[in-house]
Amino acid sequence: MDLAHVPIVDQHCHPLLRAGGPFTPAEYARFFTESVDRTMHARYVPETIFFRWAIKELAGRFDCEPTVDAVLAAREKTAPDVLAAQLLRDANVITLVMDYGYQTGETWSHAEHASRMPCAVLPVLRLETFAQELILRHDRFDTFVDAFVAGVEGARANGTVALKSIIAYRTGLAVQPASVSDAAAAYGPVKEQAARDGRIRLASKPLNDYLLLRALEIAARQSLPVQFHTGFGDPDVDLLLANPLHLRPLFENGAYRDVAFVLLHASYPYVRELGYLAAVYPNVYADFGLANPHAAAEIPGVLRQILGLAPTGKVLYSSDASAIPELFWLAARWGRRALGTVLDELVGLGALSSAEALTVAQQILGGNATALYGARS
Numbered sequence: 001m002d003l004a005h006v007p008i009v010d011q012h013c014h015p016l017l018r019a020g021g022p023f024t025p026a027e028y029a030r031f032f033t034e035s036v037d038r039t040m041h042a043r044y045v046p047e048t049i050f051f052r053w054a055i056k057e058l059a060g061r062f063d064c065e066p067t068v069d070a071v072l073a074a075r076e077k078t079a080p081d082v083l084a085a086q087l088l089r090d091a092n093v094i095t096l097v098m099d100y101g102y103q104t105g106e107t108w109s110h111a112e113h114a115s116r117m118p119c120a121v122l123p124v125l126r127l128e129t130f131a132q133e134l135i136l137r138h139d140r141f142d143t144f145v146d147a148f149v150a151g152v153e154g155a156r157a158n159g160t161v162a163l164k165s166i167i168a169y170r171t172g173l174a175v176q177p178a179s180v181s182d183a184a185a186a187y188g189p190v191k192e193q194a195a196r197d198g199r200i201r202l203a204s205k206p207l208n209d210y211l212l213l214r215a216l217e218i219a220a221r222q223s224l225p226v227q228f229h230t231g232f233g234d235p236d237v238d239l240l241l242a243n244p245l246h247l248r249p250l251f252e253n254g255a256y257r258d259v260a261f262v263l264l265h266a267s268y269p270y271v272r273e274l275g276y277l278a279a280v281y282p283n284v285y286a287d288f289g290l291a292n293p294h295a296a297a298e299i300p301g302v303l304r305q306i307l308g309l310a311p312t313g314k315v316l317y318s319s320d321a322s323a324i325p326e327l328f329w330l331a332a333r334w335g336r337r338a339l340g341t342v343l344d345e346l347v348g349l350g351a352l353s354s355a356e357a358l359t360v361a362q363q364i365l366g367g368n369a370t371a372l373y374g375a376r377s
Helices: 025-032 038-047 049-062 068-075 080-090 110-116 127-137 141-153 180-197 205-222 244-252 271-280 296-307 325-349 354-373
Strands: 008-013 093-099 120-126 162-165 226-228 261-263 284-287
Touching: 008 325, 008 354, 025 038, 025 049, 025 068, 025 325, 038 049, 049 068, 049 296, 049 325, 080 093, 080 110, 080 325, 093 110, 093 325, 093 354, 110 120, 120 127, 127 141, 127 162, 127 180, 127 205, 141 180, 141 205, 162 205, 180 205, 205 226, 244 261, 244 271, 261 271, 271 284, 271 296, 296 325, 325 354
Parallel strands: 008 093, 093 120, 120 162, 162 226, 226 261, 261 284
Antiparallel strands: none
């Protein structure tokens, strides 16, 4: 199936770099891996299928030779903001649901994205990053919690369409009940470290668990979706603790029945586990970003595993792209191609009619996210 005409709602992505180049080959390669090791960037990333295929695809787009140097020279002929607008338009991406947790002085602000992109841009509030900012400003636990709760309570009114948790990176997805006293006791050492270092990476399990559960209470009252990092990512994540099955107690807890849990990144390599969870819990949704585009030629396999069990109305497209617009373009191109391949197979098997397959494509590429976030599709 050719799905180029079906618009995309990219339901999880990150900010673009303000400079956007020029890059050396090794600097460019770092955008095509989750590794933070420069040896990987310079030596091994160019040997991945992801990078090799990306260069060929981009060479076709830029009408240049399929080499890294030629692609870099071609992309530098266009201003970064113009290139980003062109590639998003080419990809028929109509909405970006953007997590600004990566935002630094080197990346565009929300206002810059909203004014420069040829599509809607909807913000997501990353809970742990928000908490870190507040820890730096509040000496006392009670005032810190009040500020955290107020910020989460007001998120929807401020235009935020979802919350996001990276607790998988910090203390793992096996979230445990945490008392106020446990969280308060943990706050002292955390605040001392923040005051000493001028920054903080929040990795206290009692405090992380307590804050996440408070946020889920608010999300339940407001029917606010909550995105969770699950599965693979950069080496900072303990992959054993990022298995989405650890979240089962939250799905079983009736207090959070009105929370839409959006499990990101295909939970890769726990893809079948993700499909199962979306199949048995009505409020669990399956995203296949990051695996798309990083898994490259294996993206159809990821989708086959998810669709083996998950209802099509709960599968969501995303890119998890950041920094450079090429990743948004490649993810849209490969995500559509992979989905078309799998849907063709299902039509051939007799599992779907051609009309049903098109409906499923429209759901996954944008319709499901529109229903979940109120995004435009």
